[in-house]
Amino acid sequence: MDLRLEGKVALVTGGSKGIGAAIATALSQEGVRVVLCARTTAEVEHTAGAIAKATGCETLGLTADVTRAGDVDRVVAQAAERFGGVDIFVSNAGVPGGIGFGPLDQVEDANVMKDLETKFLGTLRGARAVVPHMRRQGFGRIIGIVGLSARYSSAYASERNPEGAYNYSGGPRNLAVIHLMRTLSHELGKDGITANAVLPGATRTEDLDAMLTRRGALLGKTIDTMREETSSMNAIGRWVDASEVADVVAFLASPRSASISGEVIAASGGAGMAVFL
Numbered sequence: 001m002d003l004r005l006e007g008k009v010a011l012v013t014g015g016s017k018g019i020g021a022a023i024a025t026a027l028s029q030e031g032v033r034v035v036l037c038a039r040t041t042a043e044v045e046h047t048a049g050a051i052a053k054a055t056g057c058e059t060l061g062l063t064a065d066v067t068r069a070g071d072v073d074r075v076v077a078q079a080a081e082r083f084g085g086v087d088i089f090v091s092n093a094g095v096p097g098g099i100g101f102g103p104l105d106q107v108e109d110a111n112v113m114k115d116l117e118t119k120f121l122g123t124l125r126g127a128r129a130v131v132p133h134m135r136r137q138g139f140g141r142i143i144g145i146v147g148l149s150a151r152y153s154s155a156y157a158s159e160r161n162p163e164g165a166y167n168y169s170g171g172p173r174n175l176a177v178i179h180l181m182r183t184l185s186h187e188l189g190k191d192g193i194t195a196n197a198v199l200p201g202a203t204r205t206e207d208l209d210a211m212l213t214r215r216g217a218l219l220g221k222t223i224d225t226m227r228e229e230t231s232s233m234n235a236i237g238r239w240v241d242a243s244e245v246a247d248v249v250a251f252l253a254s255p256r257s258a259s260i261s262g263e264v265i266a267a268s269g270g271a272g273m274a275v276f277l
């Protein structure tokens, strides 16, 4: 299937590594000119350069912190200046799992606010900045990368709480983005703009082994045990690769996905046993 993405312009926040870098790569392979942003300049510039070299398609790596409104506006302005507009906005920046952990009496408001500011406000501000460009073109795709914690409450082992502590902001920040996508879909649909949320589950990125080693050490388990336990958590019985999440995003970013808007698409390999979600 020709995704008809050739020549389009995308902005991917948190594009320097992990799922964001995989999305930037997949779009670039389809002929999209991709602008990547992240806080660490050396990493984002390196990734942008590596993708351009691999695909032969122009990229731009920019330093930005999406918790700062000025950074988000600047990145969109720079993207438009360099490539003439923005057709696709993938809001992916965020710390996997979030940072607002319990137990309840230890949840720090500042961490909850930081998670909400990164994902929810980062996405809202990005949408506000890209939509004028999309309206002018009569086409736009807004995609919020959230996570399965929107559907399930969860507890993680961490340095502070080796036994595992409930997560009080990973889910709420993701749900907020899902709600935002639905609202945007209604406000912008008649302008040719769709908005959808993609929910990765446990996803293989370059940081996976380090994360499993860290959590395994807290739980007294080897990395092999951690790999085995975590890979049996979904229907397909293995970790989903970041490139497989990126394939779903590439389709949603394309003109081919016009019938899908305001939806929540899980790319988790079938995690969870519930029938209705």
Ligand SMILES: NC(=O)c1ccc[n+]([C@@H]2O[C@H](COP(=O)([O-])OP(=O)(O)OC[C@H]3O[C@@H](n4cnc5c(N)ncnc54)[C@H](OP(=O)(O)O)[C@@H]3O)[C@@H](O)[C@H]2O)c1
Binding pocket: 013, 014, 015, 016, 017, 018, 019, 020, 037, 038, 039, 040, 041, 043, 064, 065, 066, 067, 092, 093, 094, 095, 096, 097, 098, 118, 145, 146, 147, 148, 199, 200, 201, 202, 203, 204, 205, 207
């Ligand atoms: N991996 C998973 O299993 C999984 C599962 C469900 C959902 N997700 C979601 O998918 C997204 C990507 O996760 P990942 O695993 O690929 O994470 P990752 O490898 O840690 O990459 C996160 C990216 O976001 C950037 N970033 C973080 N905070 C930022 C900020 N305030 N402003 C700008 N950029 C920022 C990071 O670069 P800098 O640090 O340099 O800014 C990096 O480029 C996250 O939103 C995460 O919640 C991941």
